[in-house]
Amino acid sequence: MNASTPGPAGAARARPRPENRPPSGGWRIVAAKELADHLGSIRFVVLFVVLGLAGASAVYSVSQQITSVAAGVSTGQSLFPLLFTLSASDIAAATQQTANTPLPSFVTLISLLAPLLGIAFGFDAVNRERADRTLPRLLAQPIYRDDVINGKFAAGLAAIGIALGAVLVVIAAWGVIQLGVVPTAEDVARLVVWYVVAIVYIGFWLALATLCSVVMRRAASSALVAISAWLVFSLFGSLLISTVVGLLAPLSASPTNSEVIANGHLQDALTRISPDGIFQIATQAILDPHVTAGILTIDQRVAVVQQGAPGSILSLDQSLLVVGPQVLAIVALTVVCFALAYIAFMRQEVRA
Amino acid sequence: MVLQPSPRVEGGRDVAIEPVIEARNLTKRYGARVAVDDLSFEVRPGEVFGLLGPNGAGKTTTVLMLLGLTEPTSGEARVVGVDPMRDPLEVKRHVGYMPDTVGFYDGLSARENLAYTARLNRVPRSIATARITDLLTQVGLVDVAEQKVDTFSRGMRQRLGVADALLKDPSVLILDEPTASLDPEGVVDLLALIERIAQERRIAVLLSSHLLDQVQAICHRVGIFYKGRLIAEGSVRDLATEASRTEDVVEVGAQAHDGRPAGVEVITATLRGAPGVASVAPDPDAPDRVLVTGAPGIAGELSSALAAAGLRPIHLRTREERLDAIYARLVHAAAEAPVRPPRPKRSTTRSGPGARGTTPGRPGPRRARPGRAGRPRPDNHDDDPGDTAAGEPG
Secondary structure, eight states: OOTTSOOHHHHHHOOOOSOOSOSTTHHHHHHHHHHHHHHTSHHHHHHHHHHHHHHHHHHHHHHHHHHHHGGGSOTTSOSTTHHHHOOHHHHHHHTTOOOSOOOOOHHHHHHHHHHHHHHHHHTTTTHHHHHTTOHHHHHTSSSOHHHHHHHHHHHHHHHHHHHHHHHHHHHHHHHHHHHOOOOOHHHHHHHHHHHHHHHHHHHHHHHHHHHHHHHOSSHHHHHHHHHHHHIIIIISHHHHHHHHHHHHSOOOSSOOHHHHHHHHHHHHHHHHHSHHHHHHHHHHHHHOOBOOGGGSOHHHHHHHHHHSOTTOBOOHHHHHHHHHHHHHHHHHHHHHHHHHHHHHHHHSOSOO | OOOSOOOOOTTSSOOSSOOSEEEEEEEEEETTEEEEEEEEEEEOTTOEEEEEOOTTSSHHHHHHHHTTSSOOSEEEEEETTBOTTTOHHHHHHHEEEEOTTOOOOTTSBHHHHHHHHHHHTTOOHHHHHHHHHHHHHHTTOGGGTTSBGGGOOHHHHHHHHHHHHHTTOOSEEEEESTTTTOOHHHHHHHHHHHHHHHHHHOOEEEEEESOHHHHTTTOSEEEEEETTEEEEEEOHHHHHHHHHHHOEEEEEEEEETTSSBOOHHHHHHHHHTSTTEEEEEEOTTOTTOEEEEESTTTHHHHHHHHHHTTEEEEEEEEOOOOHHHHHHHHHHHHHHTTTSOOOOOOTTOSSOTTHHHHSTTOOOOGGGOTTSTTOOSOGGGTTHHHHHHHTSOO
């Protein structure tokens, strides 16, 4: 549009200009550069190794246990997802053995560590450009201002996707070898759906860290705030929730039904606030076709009881239906958080 | 293509060469603070315009407004004929910008940094590689092209910044404080580079600086900027002529007849009452001397005054009128304008008559002349840019 109507000065100079393409897609250029930076960075390597080691050890200990109790598993259900959702101590408890490792399950470990991925690729996205004084130079190039933050967010998501995807594929393959069981198509589909949801969830942390990097001038304070949020939600979240629930809806020594329901409702309501809680629920429901009582909300449990006997196996689409609200909540959280970062960045003065 | 800018057609907008930068009554307020106050100026192709002023005068804000990176509170700008607020991308496509204390991605090499800029400007890769090598050669960095930028000195970074700004083959080059925190040799190198580029490429260069005597050598015209206002505009020679007619600054050192240096207090007391003397102050650069400001040609008077008091002048030098002296005086005048009468009006005065009376402290009648904003100058000086541009070697 405007490229074809150069100003009077441009006309007077009449130089051939190679820049005839429309100015769209600036975010892709930014994203390509940022992704290259991420993939070559030390933080990527470190996170990749940490994630891989944690996942590998969890899956290894579980696979040892699973093979010892495989005979006890009923036919008609796949062992493969259990590799990711069960922890060694779960199986040990179920079979009255003593657990040899206190490791949590693969998905629990990943959902604990995943926010770190998001924070690592987002906490210095904008304030580093400020600190290095590259932001004015970058914004003086013919790209839209939102190309910068969009490109950075896209690059962060891509880096996370690559790290998580690689870890997942390698460990799944290794688990298959350990277990000697080939996953069914549905198993793979469940894993892929979980992978996508996990990326959106990590996207929430990426967006939060990006928001911190826009608002805070120094990368160190931005990282501290983002990590504090992670600690609160991931580590102390369940602790806080059970404390509050115990205070507001206490269970007596021999609890009545109404007490149990009130307690459960409050617990659900509070868990829904925590992104970590939502993701845990979504994870369990997506990966585990067994609808076990411990992982669903009261409402969903009631629905399951009404529709079929507990312990039945859900197909993937039914699992998704059950967990739809949680997935939507994760998407909404991510979108809102990114929107805040976007608006903050667009309204900011170029000079600090 | 017009090679020699011809003088403007008086009184009309149909000039031979349109200005590539036009600021009209630009104003920027941050809350109650006025960063840029009713600023108007023009820069033509092939012209090097220096925006000079102390830190905090609003130079960077002005530059950001010209690039569309900051929205003016009022007034408007035209860069390469485009309003930067309406179509910032078109402006950024034609304007090479080097921010003050330019930064690069330290983990990337010089060539990689420039390659990123080339991609952002959609310069095709086939052209970009050759252009980057060419520019790095021009700024003398081709030998370190593959080195990471974090090993670069400040001067190298500034030169890389010039290459970066030229990568898009701009028709306007905006350099914000290009010589700040460079060593003297680096300053000379960089200014020579800028001057050469301006001559070879015949592009308009807007240069902001607080180091006046450094940049005066390469600026065809300067605007002196103080507290957001343009307090003077014109060629360095014009401003110098004007200022030197106003007053002289004389360094004075004297001995008593017994050969001992006369104290500063004695000299000050002796000269304070002498005819034509406006002020006497200790010379900050020499402990035994004073600086006398007074009417032009006052040095002779001072000599006789000293002799009459029984002192022997051992040092009597009229300071050469340099831009920093003019600048200091103009800034001083602007700061005191509400209580002190402004500089005497002459034919060379940049500001038209009449406005001062109505708005004390505001030396430009810019608002009073719609359609001629930014040229608050008597018509007989409107051919300055043409003169200076024509004086360049092509």
